Amino acid sequence: MLTQLYIENIAVIERASIDFQGGFNVLTGETGAGKSILIDSLHAVLGERTSRDLIRTGARSAFVSATFSDVEENVLEAIRELGYAAEEDGTLLLQREISAEGKSSCRINSRPATVSVLREIGAQLINIHGQHESYGLLSPESHMGYLDRMGVPQALLQAYQEAYCHMNRVKKELEGFQMDEAQKARQIDLLTYQIGELEAAQLRPGEQEELTERRDLYRNSEKIAGALQAAKLALDGEDEAEGALSAVTDAADALADAGRYLPAAASLEERLRSVQYELEDCNTEIGSLADGLEYDPEELEQIEGRLDQLYRLGLKYGGSVEEMLAFLEDCKKQLSDIELSDAHIARLTKEHQEAEAEAWRCAKALSAKRQEVAALFAKRVQEELTFLDMPNVTFLVQREEGALSPSGCDRVQFLISTNPGEPAKPLAKIASGGELSRIMLAIKTVLAGTDHIGTLIFDEIDTGISGSAAQKVGLKLREVSRTRQVICVTHLAQIASLADAHFRIKKHVEHDRTYTNVTALDHEGRKRELARIMGGTEITELLLQNAEEMLQMAKKTP
Structure with a gap:
């Protein structure tokens, strides 16, 4: 659950720290005091898109942190898979700083993180329900998701997804083979020409490198011949000049004479003889290279x-x-595929029919389960609506069969009838703002056990309701808070009086600057705040008595 929210330089909030409790928490305050800013701050620290316009005028940056405790193990495991971990005591700290330049800096337990990771983790910790989500109920596209969360096994959804994707893959491959005859003829002509040209070239791997080496040899044959001749002259000598080979031989002979009298000279003579023999071998090989060097202008041209x-x-x-050889093989394969396209088309057509039949089988199984879940879902929501002072409302789940889509063959939308005897119609045509809020609360209550999110936040879910309906909404929120933390922004005393913890948001002006403070209220503070909500600017003794009575009654409420 969310244990602390710290805000710095967000709009009119210079600095605020709110220590939430388990159970039912409410936030109240006058219109414009800054209640929506708290929700915006939560959206920011949960990784939602935000704007630098949130930064308080004159500040260089804004900062929000949210501390969570008692995080469920499955959520911790998901967080670990993202490369992060809670503290030893299970505490998780999310932080986000927004600069005046619009850049964000995010951290999870002091480790840097991206906004997308923050958003992914935040979605598993908090669910924020505001008026925009109520109006999202008006879109039938969102109804399927509510129904599936109610009790459609993940295995059924996954089996259909796999069958649907396989069907589409086969269909795409089939469409790739299906072409008109003129297009097929043009493609065959092109491939035939390309294959013929490449085969006529009689390509051989490594040929290009060999030819390049041979060409370079021919182009530089004169230089090579000159160099070999120079090397041979250096060894053989010319005219009266003695070559290196002759000089080494003479030196070895001289040392042989000296070796008769000086044993040390004999070893030197042996070494020079080795050099002499090596030079003779080199001289022979140089001659062979020179003799084998040919220059054929015709071959060079070829x-x-x-x-x-x-x-x-x-x-x-x-x-x-x-x-080029790889391209040739690809062309041959394409030509073979086209020439055998009729056989391929027949095979893929059969495979597509089988894949489509399997997709429909999975869709029908999914649809049957949805019909079963829809009946239970409608019954449970109807019961919750009756409790929420909407006894005359009939809630139905309409399901129609359509073409296969990523979600199956079902077309689902919620219908209501607000008056007995009237036919049920889509929510968008009938429901008012207050009714939508209560329908959404009913759905949230029904789905309360289907996820592991520890904190639910309701932003002005009481819009458009009053009297006993407001009392029922408060009781339902209190009931939900017994299994998870609930935080509610409200302007109704009936709801605020039922809270386990009450925070007042108040705005004041100091030195021509606007400031907003958030204060945790004690019993006396709650009584005065309830009186203010009920009576406005003037708090009378009677209003205080009524507020005290509401608080006492709330204590007796389970």
């Missing part, structure tokens, strides 16, 4: 022509021979 052909083919089919 190589240039082949490389040019490969280059032009590469511009169309891929930069390398390997890529």
Whole structure:
């Protein structure tokens, strides 16, 4: 549950800290005091889209933090999967700072987080219900979700989703093979030409590299011949100049003579003989290279022509021979697919029919369960509406079969009749604002056990109601608060009197600046606040007596 909400520099709130309790919490205050700002602050710290316009005039940034305790284990597990964890005592702290430049900085238990992660975690901790959600009831598109949450097994929903997606995948593949005859002929002509051109080229992997190496050899043959000749002359010598080979041989012979008298010279002679023999081998190999060096202008022209052909083919089919060969294989496969398209179409048509039949089977199973759940859902909501002072309202779930869609074959919408004998009609045509608020509360009550969200927040759910209806709404909110924390922004004394904790939001002006404070009220404070709500600006003794009576009656309410 939400144990503390801290707000800094949000609109008219310079600084406020609210310590919520378990059970039923209410927030009251005069119109314009800042009740909606608290809801905006909660939306911000839960990762919802916000605006820098929220920042208090003159401040460089705004800051909101929300502390949660007693978080359920399944929610903690979901948080751990996102890479975060609660403190050892189970406490979870969400923080968000909004700068005047519009940038956000988010943290979860002091660790940096993105707004999207904050939103994902926040959605599992708090459910905020405001007037916009009541009016969302007017859209039949939202009704299916309420019904499925009531008791449609996740396995049924998942089985249908998988069957529906498989059907669409096969359909897309089938559509890819289905083309008119003219388009098919054009595609066959193109593929046949491409295959013929590539096959005629007789491509061979590695050929391009080999030809490039051979071409470079021919282009530089004169340089190579000159270099080999220079190397051979350096070894053999020319005219009267002695070469390196002859010099090394003479040196070795000289050392051989010296070795007869000086043993150390003999070892040097052996080393020079090794050099002599190595130089002789090198000289022989240089001669072989020179003898084998040929320059064939005609072959060079052929190589240039082949490389040019490969280059032009590469511009169309891929930069390398390997890529062109891969393109060739792909063309052959496409041509084969087209030539065998009738067989493919027949196979895929059968597969699509089977997939569609399976999708319909799953949709029918899902629909049957929805019909069963719809009857229970309508009955439970009807009971709650009767308690909420709407005994003459008939609530129905209309289900019609339609084409397959991502949600199944059902078209669901809620119908009501506000007067006996009148036919039930869509909510949008009949329900008033006050009725919508109570219908939404009834639905929330019915669905209370289907999720693990620990805190429900109701923002002015009492709009458009008064008297006994308001009393019933308060009792229902108090009932819901026995299984989870409920926070309610209200302007009705009947609801506020039933709270376990009461906070007053008050605005005042100081030094030409507007400030809003949030104060936890004791018994006496609650009595005066209830009297103010009932009577306006003047608080009389009679109003105080009435307020005291309401508080005493609330204590006796289970």
